[in-house]
Amino acid sequence: MNVDVHAGDGRPVIIGGGIAGLMTALRLAPEPVLLLSKSALGAEASSTLAQGGLAVSLGVDDNPALHLADTLAAGDGLCDIHAASSIVHAAATEVEALAGLGVRFDRDQGGRPQLGLEAAHSRHRIVHAAGDGTGRELVRALIAAVHNTPSITVVTGMEARRLITHDGAIAGVLAEGAKGPVLLATQRVVIATGGIGGLFRDTTNPLGCIGQGLALAARAGADLADMEFIQFHPTALDGPARPMPLVSEAVRGEGAILIDEAGRRVLEGVPGADLATRDVVARAVWKHLAEDHKVYLDARQRPGRDFASRFPAIHAFCRSVGIDPANGPIPIRPAAHYHMGGIAVDGDGRSSVNRLWACGEAACTGLHGANRLASNSLTEAVVCSRQVAQSVAGTVRQSARQPVATTMPPRPDPASIRPILSRALGVLRTGEDLGSAIASLLPIAQGHTAASDPAIVGLMIAIAALQREESRGAHFRTDFPQKATNAQRSRLRLDEALDTARALSSETTFPHARSA
Template sequence: MCNPDSGRILVVGGGVAGLAVALRLSPLPVTLIVAAPLGREAATLLAQGGIAAALADDDHPSLHARDTIQAGAGLTDARVAERVADAAPACIAWLEAHGVRFDRSGDTGSALLLGLEAAHSHRRIVHAAGDQTGQRVLEGLIRAARTTPSIKIRENLRVTDLLRDDEGRVSGAFCATTEVPDRSIFIPARAVILATGGIGGLFAHTTNPLSAMGGGLAVAARAGAVLRDLEMIQFHPTAIAVGLDPMPLATEALRGEGATLINDSGERFMEAVPGAELAPRDVVARAVFAQIAAGRSVYLDAREALGSRFCTLFPGVAALCRKTDIDPGRRPIPVRPAAHYHMGGVMTDHRGRSTVEGLWACGEVASTGLHGANRLASNSLLEALAFADWIAVDLKGSPQPTWSRSSSTLRSLPQVSPRASDEGSTLHALRTLMDRDVGVLRDAAGLNSAVRTLQAMMVDETATTERRDAALVSFLIAIAAGQRQESRGAHQRTDFPDLAPRPGQHTELTLDEALILAAKTDAAAVLTARRVA
């Protein structure tokens, strides 16, 4: 018997990646699953910087690709970088066709305003409402999705597991629902696309929504997918340090307009570094972290560069500052590094396909080969938009599998009722551990200690499934960080401070391989694993 919904495509995630895939797939029937009301918890909402695209007369996609490859510190796939850079102008046009209005110059508004950000050789950052690009893009795509007949939106559902048929192909997903907490609804699908975002919520200092704890990675790992370069986590150097969680972001575009970094002695400590404040993010983040580790406070100073123009050019950051009684045009902004973006993720090919049949990944949850060891600023939204198109093209040409009645429509989840205080303390301990042992600087002793602690958290029956998944993803990241015995891009080992002799070596893991590695490790051992070029 055929289920009428079995021919639908299931898209998991309501940020730019999930919405763009769903829209690109039209008129194919799509079910869009989001864990909260659509738009409420998407990291896209917080994206200030913009979208990179070579649109100026003196720019070219080949130059954009070159900058991307250089920032990636030897791990970027040049073919992917070239393909994404080539697609960037069309992605901007596609967004405009869906009602997103980008900032333009002059009285006639004929030319797009192009900003400069770190490690870009040309002005190519397209903004919407100054520093509110993510919000405007998200609003435009949500409007389009809600009026597209082929898209069925289901809110307040969290995917907990994928179902694979007898041939190993993903044929649907189990979703926890707030309406029936102890049950899971099964949604059949001919394909599942994970667009679940990143992992910043695993760290005590983050710019991400606290719900960004790698749920999509946990689901993919249990389904047997290969995960790549999980250790590559970008720490944004200028999160606003005013005690908020998550931390507000002082966009890199501020430094592009001349804002400088100073310590509490007024010293501009980046001045002697190649690129200064516009050096790659990993370089700036380590420099800021070093100042803080030495007992200094760090500030982003826009007084001279922007002054009274600050509120006009960066209204979003100005509003964030005002909430904490900071006038950024007259007073430096306190900042520190915070977990911001995950370059690693579900390994995909050039079509967005994972290593599991029937499973695709798009956006931050994916490892496409674009970002390498250090994402170039404003390439994140672009990557999601470009791959959304290619995934849709791939799926429109894919055959529709049959659906078997042997797949259950409901199953019980473990009855878990942890005390709220215990649950909160467990999560706090996990986030503190990740900051300390798997943060900006790492070593074998800290990573091995983290692995042992996280393994215990993974099987803690007093924790919710979501918290155990957070521990699982953190465990996988720590294992991957132990594998990479070098310092490259965003991954810095104090016990292996140099680059490995051979560039372009990726860390690839399945869950089973990670568990085997952990079993072979003790407190004195350095983790090892196969490395795939």
């Protein structure tokens, strides 16, 4: 294999062109950094599609303690309280920093940020930009800031395929671009590659979000945490488009309700009703669909005629398929939306592999626990990017040998993995289906094909889900519908996952995951 080897100058390499990667690069300035993105900045990032905003306690009736309490309640007993407290207390400062970078937040006549309400929040605390186009506005402003920062070198059209390690520490990144393979010598890598929704048939994420950053970290020996917890957004537009257009929770925050084809309320009698936590709403919708009903989001009364002005992006894609939300209900179904799990990191974003950090959805900070509170994800990305940047900047470069390239693996292709995960790892799960998925994924994960990296991520999710013999947050086992009394966060390495899968296939004793 002919590889273009770049000795480098000690620059950190940031993998990912969404909000987490852009913010980390900006906060490392003026230190030179290399930002890799497999597509144009923001083009394949979930960040751009984010309709909700940033959860931050700015209201006169609000404070970080209330925000923390809501976060812990949604997380269903598995949040890291120290990480969650640190993040929610830093949120207000980061909104000011984003405004300073050119983000145009929606404001009232007094110049204060307008605050919206979303499910499971006890206060109006969602800061939006461009109505339901918050993610798009953030990405626009951050890309402009990156292009105006001389210390950031952006390389698009380049995909990281492997992390090179030496003596248990990062030594380089093997990537491939338009001119072929490239080996980047670096001792500091930040993974900011987003989520895993592209591993499912029904998803609101860009189809390129297939957990590649998790596969990179897992192959390098990193611990992954809380992999079983996948949030399915209950209200994705039920149509042929993939990714599925998202109908933001904020629409229900303004009074829209879920009904079936007979006009009956789907959440009638459920605590919190249409503003219950996402896992509760998703299960209710999933079960109703399984009973051969249709489910719709009815916004005809509220927000009614204000729909187009309040939610212009949602209104546009509804009209593109012949739906006027002010006059007709919107057909919806749950879709894979956000991964609470990911690369296990500490308060500075450091993984268990020396000199490897993670930020954004690819990281598992412990903020979200078993179920993410709405709009906490953008808040987490911007807050943690500062912590990661400070940690990276404070890590002294050491002398190291030139990294040695390995065989370039093929470009990841999740097509054969999607049916397996969609069947076994959806809103409702069973041990039988999970065991079948593990048996199907193991030989692919052990292979060297385009499906192997996606299979590794799917295998680790399936094993964590099988080992969690309870129902909690976004993880629901119909064969274990009750919560365990002593539940802990899960933690898993690739070698453990492979050993476990092999043992299961041999019908030997099934070991339990390590507790975080």
